[in-house]
Amino acid sequence: MLDDFLVRATLAGIGVAIAAAPLGCFVVWRRMAYFGDATAHAAVLGVALSLAFSLSIFTGVLTIALLVALLVSSLNGRNLAVDTMLGVISHSALALGLVAVSLLEGVRIDLMAYLFGDILAVGRADLSIIWLGALTVLGLSLWRWQALLTSTLNTDLAHASGLNPKAEQMVLTICLALVVAVAMKVVGALLIGAMLIIPAAAARPVARTPEMMAVLAAAIGALSAVLGLQVSILYDTPAGPSIVCIAAFIFALTQGVAGFRQA
Amino acid sequence: MPLLQAHMSLIKAKGLSVILGRHKALEHVDMTVEPGEIITVVGPNGSGKTTLLRSLIGAISPSAGTVERRAGLRIGYVPQGLSIDPTLPITVERFLSLPVRRAASDVDAALAQANVTGLRRKQMSGLSGGQFQRVLLARALLEKPHLLILDEPTTGLDQPGSAGFYRQIEDLRQDTGCAVLMVSHELHVVMSASDRVICLNGHVCCHGAPDVVASAPEYRALFGSGTGGALALYRHDHDHHHHHHEHDHA
DSSP, rough: OOOOOHHHHHHHHHHHHHHHHHHHHHHHHHTTTHHHHHHHHHHHHHHHHHHHTOHHHHHHHHHHHHHHHHHHHTOSSSSSHHHHHHHHHHHHHHHHHHHHHOOTTTOOHHHHHHOOOOOGGOOOOHHHHHHHHHHHHHHHHTHHHHHHHHHHHOOOHHTTTOOOOOOOOHHHHHHHHHHHHHHHHHHHHHHHHHHHHHHHHHHGGOSSSSSHHHHHHHHHHHHHHHHHHHHHHHHHHHHHHHHHHHHHHHHHHHHHHHHHHOO | HHHTTTTTOOOOOOEEEETHHHTTEEEEEEEETTTTTTEEEEOOOTHHHHHHHHHHHHSSOOEEEEEEOOOOOOOEETTOOOOOOOOOOOOOOHHHSSSSSOOOHHHHHHHHHTTOOOTTTTBGGOOHHHHHHHHHHHHHHOOOSEEEEEEEETOHHHHHHHHHHHHHHHHHHHHHHOOEEOOOOOOHHHHTTOOEEEESSEEEEEEESHHHTTOHHHHHHHEEEEEEHHHHHHHHHHHHHTGGGGGGGG
């Protein structure tokens, strides 16, 4: 079954959707959209690092993503607003990555594959890394779920209950780096942010509890991956962007349903 | 040594100083909370009231001095102006099960104790200001607290609403024996419901029994002498209430 590239691609897409869903909800609830983008964009720098030091792409991207995620989560906007700082880091990291990749001698790489993903080329090894990463993120977020949710609602409530919101923030930071590393192959550095935000945002109007929102986000993400791949094969469109387009379409649908209900 | 522990202070702050940015928010504050007492912290805006509470729960680390919490101390905390991001869907019963999962019967009991039954399945975003504050109180009560800490818990309530809220805090102290530490602007309502009042303005200006504080020159310098009359008026009301304890619970 895994011999079929489409089956591998579909399984990879579903794996990323499952990893991105709970984290994406926290990114939405905590208004960290820029934080996700900054970390994802820095992944291109990770690619350059991997090629320069002959590491696996996964290792290089994970390392850089973790470093940038730690950097941006320690920002507290002393002189500039946090969103400005994140904008600076996000785009500088992307530019630096693109320059670094071009400087590598004797290496010709398909930059498009790293910017927009190369899901149809997912091999068995990629697949196992993606699912290992996805299950780790899922396990971490399930384990810390109650504490993460409390800290997200209000850090003082968390403190009063004896929790440490900074430690919970660290869990999210690590999860974010993991998601970036596993999603790189599937949707590419530029669209990882979309896989985090759009399914979660699409789930919001139809969810009554945080858990329901996370589960729905995973379902919407997975559905987007399956349908996006079919569309991509059928119309010969790029796979990663097609997946994101389907997610955006579902987002528009649920927003419409919510608007209709209110009217 | 559980016997000995029963006589220990719940929280003891010694020489507590906090610097926020470049601003000295608290300077050398000494205070203790004993089991079962109601303490109110009053003071003008920016006098460090919220900073004091947040330091006591461990959300802010002091730049000098210490905060000692009794081992195993359970705190029920009602923060000031909690707002839930509209992107986060959450029902009342789900909110009450954070960070510890609670049985449905406990949730119902806490809602009843906070005088808001029947809200379990409502969205937090759909509650009125008064209901929201009482749900926060219910959540604090679920911790089975030794100490209830309330930061301006009646923000957004009208005068009868907040008077009712504070009467209920007193009843809760009676029923559960927990100590209460609260910050309030409503001096005349709050002060006579308290055993002790701490008047704060970056440092402790004065403290003691409500009538002692109300007549202290430091207090009058901050708030004027106008509240003295209201205090007496309220105290009368308040004594009266205790004789008819049951009526309010219908």
